[in-house]
Amino acid sequence: MSHTTDQIRNVTIAGHGQTGKTTLFEHLLFAGGVIPRAETVESGKTTGDSSSEEVERKISIHAAMGHVERNGVKINFFDTPGSSDFTGDVILSFRASEFALLMVDGRSGVQIETVKLWRNLDDRKKPRGVFIGKLDNDQADFNKTLADIKEKFKIEPAPVTLPMGSGGSFKGVIDVLHEKAYFTAADAVEKEGPIPDEYKGAVASAREKLIEAAAEGDDTLMEHYIDKGSLSPEEMKKGLIEALAESKYVPAFAGAALNNAGVVPLIDFIADAGPNPRTAKDMVLDGDKETEIPLDPDKPFSALVIKTTYDQFSGKLSWVKVIAGKLAADTEAYNVSENKKERVGKIYTCQGKKLEEVRELSAGDVGIITKSATLKTNDTLAATDNSLNFVHLRLPEPVHSVAVNAVAKKDDDKLGEFLVRAAEEDKTFRYNFNGETKETVISGMGELQINIILDKIKTNQKIEIETHIPKVAYRETITKKAAAEYTHKKQTGGHGQYGKVLLEIAPLPRGENYQFINAIFGGAIPKNYIPGVEKGVLEGMAHGTMASYPVVDVEVKVVDGKYHPVDSSELSFKLAARNAFRDAMRQANPTLLEPVMNLTVFVEEKYLGDVMSDLSSKRGKILGQDSAGGIAEIRAEVPQAELLRYSIDLRSITSGTGSFAVAFDHYAPISGRIADDVIKARESFKIQEADE
Numbered sequence: 001m002s003h004t005t006d007q008i009r010n011v012t013i014a015g016h017g018q019t020g021k022t023t024l025f026e027h028l029l030f031a032g033g034v035i036p037r038a039e040t041v042e043s044g045k046t047t048g049d050s051s052s053e054e055v056e057r058k059i060s061i062h063a064a065m066g067h068v069e070r071n072g073v074k075i076n077f078f079d080t081p082g083s084s085d086f087t088g089d090v091i092l093s094f095r096a097s098e099f100a101l102l103m104v105d106g107r108s109g110v111q112i113e114t115v116k117l118w119r120n121l122d123d124r125k126k127p128r129g130v131f132i133g134k135l136d137n138d139q140a141d142f143n144k145t146l147a148d149i150k151e152k153f154k155i156e157p158a159p160v161t162l163p164m165g166s167g168g169s170f171k172g173v174i175d176v177l178h179e180k181a182y183f184t185a186a187d188a189v190e191k192e193g194p195i196p197d198e199y200k201g202a203v204a205s206a207r208e209k210l211i212e213a214a215a216e217g218d219d220t221l222m223e224h225y226i227d228k229g230s231l232s233p234e235e236m237k238k239g240l241i242e243a244l245a246e247s248k249y250v251p252a253f254a255g256a257a258l259n260n261a262g263v264v265p266l267i268d269f270i271a272d273a274g275p276n277p278r279t280a281k282d283m284v285l286d287g288d289k290e291t292e293i294p295l296d297p298d299k300p301f302s303a304l305v306i307k308t309t310y311d312q313f314s315g316k317l318s319w320v321k322v323i324a325g326k327l328a329a330d331t332e333a334y335n336v337s338e339n340k341k342e343r344v345g346k347i348y349t350c351q352g353k354k355l356e357e358v359r360e361l362s363a364g365d366v367g368i369i370t371k372s373a374t375l376k377t378n379d380t381l382a383a384t385d386n387s388l389n390f391v392h393l394r395l396p397e398p399v400h401s402v403a404v405n406a407v408a409k410k411d412d413d414k415l416g417e418f419l420v421r422a423a424e425e426d427k428t429f430r431y432n433f434n435g436e437t438k439e440t441v442i443s444g445m446g447e448l449q450i451n452i453i454l455d456k457i458k459t460n461q462k463i464e465i466e467t468h469i470p471k472v473a474y475r476e477t478i479t480k481k482a483a484a485e486y487t488h489k490k491q492t493g494g495h496g497q498y499g500k501v502l503l504e505i506a507p508l509p510r511g512e513n514y515q516f517i518n519a520i521f522g523g524a525i526p527k528n529y530i531p532g533v534e535k536g537v538l539e540g541m542a543h544g545t546m547a548s549y550p551v552v553d554v555e556v557k558v559v560d561g562k563y564h565p566v567d568s569s570e571l572s573f574k575l576a577a578r579n580a581f582r583d584a585m586r587q588a589n590p591t592l593l594e595p596v597m598n599l600t601v602f603v604e605e606k607y608l609g610d611v612m613s614d615l616s617s618k619r620g621k622i623l624g625q626d627s628a629g630g631i632a633e634i635r636a637e638v639p640q641a642e643l644l645r646y647s648i649d650l651r652s653i654t655s656g657t658g659s660f661a662v663a664f665d666h667y668a669p670i671s672g673r674i675a676d677d678v679i680k681a682r683e684s685f686k687i688q689e690a691d692e
């Protein structure tokens with residue numbers, strides 16, 4: 001059966017690692033009658049953690065999708081990874097969802113990843129709720145966790161469910177909206193029952209809060225509420241939908257998914273009051289301007305590819321979010337991004353790994369196209385070729401890199417193919433052959449993500465590899481003006497070689513790289529040899545005199561020279577210019593330059609001091625610092641050479657809770673021991689150069 005846009009809800013379950021997202025997802029599918037029993041993460045059989053790497057590590061690594069039906073409404077749930085290494089899959093799930101449910105462990109309160117995700121949702125203006133879980137645990141405290149949420153996020157969450165008892169005496173939850181109690185049942189869906197008297201007072205006041213939240217959603221409802229002091233159940237639902245779609249309140253849920261508590265009322269709430277995709281918007285690129293477009297079932301079909309995976313049995317799977325119209329199986333469409341026709345064959349929805357064939361998907365729904373010819377993540381698929389492209393997923397830049405090479409040359413191609421596919425499946429993973437350092441460098445969001453890729457290369461692909469810390473791309477430059485003259489002269493049998501060049505070089509501002517000026521008057525070097533001179537200069541600049549790194553930010557002026565009518569050639573002038581450049585550079589007070597990165601670190605406030613002192617030992621310059629919700633943000637400039645293993649260092653300083661973003665900023669001179677070490681490390685390379 002296909003669902004109309006109004007009958008679809010999309011919910012991302014996100015939050016700090018190990019808060020119970022995959023367990024909740026499993027029990028949602030169980031309560032929805034999708035799976036006959038709920039498995040534990042420890043068993044390795046959950047719907048959410050189905051890949052071998054997830055089963056092995058007992059953590060989520062990829063987003064998983066599944067759906068339940070309630071009162072004719074199809075709710076798509078996305079179970080996302082908690083580790084910041086896999087943030088890419090959280091972001092694509094956010095993009096596809098109209099509602100985000102943040103899991104908070106009832107024992108520990110709001111943790112750092114959740115704070116970062118909250119900020120990300122702020123930027124997206126995405127409606128959200130919180131699920132306070134693990135309330136069956138003795139250390140869990142619902143009210144304390146609510147207070148923590150209130151303080152960290154500066155909001156007043158409105159409980160939709162309230163816990164009955166806590167820890168060992170936890171019995172279940174009360175659905176404040178539908179005024180029902182749910183009692184936990186071992187290995188069975190929670191059972192509905194009357195609200196025990198002792199909770200009636202708390203339920204009444206929570207309901208009052210929900211009514212107020214509903215009244216906020218709509219002006220006429222507000223008038224009703226002021227007049228009558230209450231709202232009818234229908235008015236309440238209508239108001240809650242509207243208020244939530246505009247993020248006017250944050251619903252809070254209590255539960256212990258592992259013990260089947262708080263799961264059924266969560267489904268009921270989303271079906272009745274969760275944001276309807278019809279109220280959502282997406283972004284398209286109009287020229288180079290990003291513009292909002294409404295999600296619209298009545299417009300011609302268009303969809304965004306949010307994820308690509310490769311399945312052993314089904315081959316390539318392209319996850320698509322339908323933004324307009326309807327996606328029908330066995331139709332012609334256009335891959336607008338590739339400017340190619342795309343024949344859509346079979347389409348599916350899924351429950352974790354299990355695909356279910358469907359005939360069509362309405363606007364708002366998320367599904368899977370198999371075996372597409374041209375689709376890749378971020379592509380726009382549309383009914384017509386004149387559709388606008390959807391804005392790409394906004395993913396963070398990689399922060400952790402490792403250089404990798406196959407031990408046996410014959411494995412190079414196989415390794416290359418694997419990397420192409422890995423980068424297609426995970427848009428936060430990149431690979432890049434650095435021609436300058438002659439290394440293949442793979443990069444991602446952290447050591448865990450990179451190690452999983454390396455494991456796959458070794459175990460699945462059976463490629464023996466070597467890894468090492470990537471080399472830093474140092475540069476060389478000059479700090480004062482200098483001039484040098486060089487004559488290239490060779491007398492062999494027939495034709496000789498002759499060319500004389502006088503160069504003046506001068507420093508340029510940082511980042512201006514290179515400027516070549518021909519200041520020859522009166523034909524001291526004929527015009528047709530000037531290109532040879534420039535080639536020689538560029539060859540000289542390719543390997544500086546200090547450590548054979550490229551030379552940058554130099555103005556080179558050819559001021560004089562001499563030629564021979566028979567013996568001169570382009571080659572002679574090239575060799576003369578290359579040597580003249582090197583001689584001039586030696587006299588121009590050369591210096592090494594190192595790349596300096598812009599670093600932003602996010603840590604719990606208690607680690608602030610340790611992070612700062614570590615940064616200063618790394619020659620970092622602190623630019624600024626902010627704090628909100630118990631999380632400190634530190635901005636600094638730090639040399640790249642000091643950051644090559646920063647994800648490992650930061651993990652050890654912050655017990656794995658810190659994270660950072662990093663981007664190249666500028667080149668800066670280095671001297672003294674640091675420069676000496678760089679030069680020493682290049683000695684073998686320099687000798688090789690000389691031999692060439």
Ligand SMILES: Nc1nc2c(ncn2[C@@H]2O[C@H](COP(=O)(O)OP(=O)(O)OP(=O)(O)O)[C@@H](O)[C@H]2O)c(=O)[nH]1
Binds near residue numbers: 015016042
């Ligand atoms: N006591 C109790 N434990 C729970 C509950 N929910 C989850 N857990 C346990 O918490 C641990 C983590 O659960 P997961 O569901 O894997 O957590 P997650 O948020 O998906 O973890 P990541 O995907 O790694 O971020 C497991 O050992 C679960 O059994 C709960 O309601 N009560």
Ligand SMILES: [Mg+2]
Binds near residue numbers: 022023082
């Ligand atoms: Mg998980």
